[in-house]
Amino acid sequence: MSSGIQALDITPCTLGERCETLRKEVRSFLREELGERTALQRAESWMGVDEDFSRKLGERGWIGMVWPRSVGGGEFSALERYVVLEEMLAAGAPVQAHWVADRQSGPLLLRFAPDTLARRVLSEIARGDTYFCIGMSEPDSGSDLASIRTKAVRGDGGWIIRGSKIWTTGAQRARYMIAFVRTDVSATAVSATAVSTAAVPDGRDRHAGFSQFLIDMSSPGITVQPIRNMLGEHEFNEVFLEDVWVPEENLIGQQGDGWKQVTAELAIERSGPERYMSSTELMLEMLQAADVEDDRHAVALGRLVADYGALRQMSIGIAGMLARGDNPAVAASVVKDQGARLEKLIPELAQDLFGDKLALNSSLREVLSYTLRSSPSFTLRGGTPEILRGIIARGMGLR
Numbered sequence: 001m002s003s004g005i006q007a008l009d010i011t012p013c014t015l016g017e018r019c020e021t022l023r024k025e026v027r028s029f030l031r032e033e034l035g036e037r038t039a040l041q042r043a044e045s046w047m048g049v050d051e052d053f054s055r056k057l058g059e060r061g062w063i064g065m066v067w068p069r070s071v072g073g074g075e076f077s078a079l080e081r082y083v084v085l086e087e088m089l090a091a092g093a094p095v096q097a098h099w100v101a102d103r104q105s106g107p108l109l110l111r112f113a114p115d116t117l118a119r120r121v122l123s124e125i126a127r128g129d130t131y132f133c134i135g136m137s138e139p140d141s142g143s144d145l146a147s148i149r150t151k152a153v154r155g156d157g158g159w160i161i162r163g164s165k166i167w168t169t170g171a172q173r174a175r176y177m178i179a180f181v182r183t184d185v186s187a188t189a190v191s192a193t194a195v196s197t198a199a200v201p202d203g204r205d206r207h208a209g210f211s212q213f214l215i216d217m218s219s220p221g222i223t224v225q226p227i228r229n230m231l232g233e234h235e236f237n238e239v240f241l242e243d244v245w246v247p248e249e250n251l252i253g254q255q256g257d258g259w260k261q262v263t264a265e266l267a268i269e270r271s272g273p274e275r276y277m278s279s280t281e282l283m284l285e286m287l288q289a290a291d292v293e294d295d296r297h298a299v300a301l302g303r304l305v306a307d308y309g310a311l312r313q314m315s316i317g318i319a320g321m322l323a324r325g326d327n328p329a330v331a332a333s334v335v336k337d338q339g340a341r342l343e344k345l346i347p348e349l350a351q352d353l354f355g356d357k358l359a360l361n362s363s364l365r366e367v368l369s370y371t372l373r374s375s376p377s378f379t380l381r382g383g384t385p386e387i388l389r390g391i392i393a394r395g396m397g398l399r
């Protein structure tokens, strides 16, 4: 008898010789460009910003790697791109400035934007000097993205956008935002707590009536207000959009297709190795500090390394799915969910195993302090565990 449950398949994948040759090239580039990095710098993972470094990556062809050459890409495979990202993350290379544009804004434009607009902006991204921010979350809408209130109405030969976005990473340096907004203003925001399905009480689809726009961040009417994170850093912002005019050509895809597009964008956002590697440097510090005579260390760190290795294989499997043109949305949600769990477990384990020895090991102490204070964000950014598990359950036919 069929249970109706769909199997979750992440086919293992090997990286191959071309990838390993590229890995050597990336390592030697990183050594030359970054020199010896401190453990704390490496612990930053993908949070460091250096616009010169981003431009150098652009010159090497390591931004927009899988895009067509006609739009400034390098036509590398998804596996080759994986290797470059993995090396950048392991080194804690300062890649944050261009990360969002390379990871998700460019691919979104490539897939949904009109040819002319996509062509112009993609080549700018690939040069490493044009950065993007994600305009999805709002003060009352995070997990429940369908309850956003920011609206776009037609006006002056284009669109006029009014509302606000929050937790907008890198808005202070972004040239563009891709904003998810409501274009069917007859449908008012309905909270998911009021309804349990996609249909609102009067039968309308609560996922209908949204669109995405490319917004030039220098447009009149935009205010970027910094928000400091727990580390005291200015990483994200609240962005106010007060009657911001955008031309018609900046509508991405079709009016009303915003939900389909934003869910595709989120699947890309969750698919990379940054979703399990954020605490890598701390794990390495722990392995160095481990006492080989201590059984507690052997068991806990052995398990940790095995989990990390399994996640890496799954993450490479997702790159393989992308290389084959398969849709990795459900599998990527599993890696993001389990990856963020592991990223958060590592600082907890470090406290447990080495808490009484920190005074003697300044490197471990500094990296632990940084990772611990970053870790609350690991399960929030890119989707919380409850939301990811809902996607996984739906993808497996369980709900």
Ligand SMILES: Cc1cc2nc3c(=O)[nH]c(=O)nc-3n(C[C@H](O)[C@H](O)[C@H](O)COP(=O)(O)OP(=O)(O)OC[C@H]3O[C@@H](n4cnc5c(N)ncnc54)[C@H](O)[C@@H]3O)c2cc1C
Pocket (backbone or CB within 6 Å): 133, 134, 135, 136, 137, 138, 140, 141, 142, 143, 144, 166, 167, 168, 169, 170, 192, 236, 377, 378, 380, 381, 382, 383, 384, 385, 386, 387
């Ligand atoms: C470092 C960082 C960077 C970010 N960058 C950006 C960015 O650049 N652009 C952007 O748009 N957003 C960004 N975000 C916002 C991020 O996408 C949201 O934090 C996330 O979607 C969760 O939304 P929320 O914070 O409003 O929490 P809420 O949605 O209020 O969730 C709070 C808790 O309730 C749970 N919950 C919510 N709904 C359900 C449900 N239906 N069933 C069960 N449990 C539920 C959640 O799992 C969570 O535990 C960033 C967040 C962080 C931490």
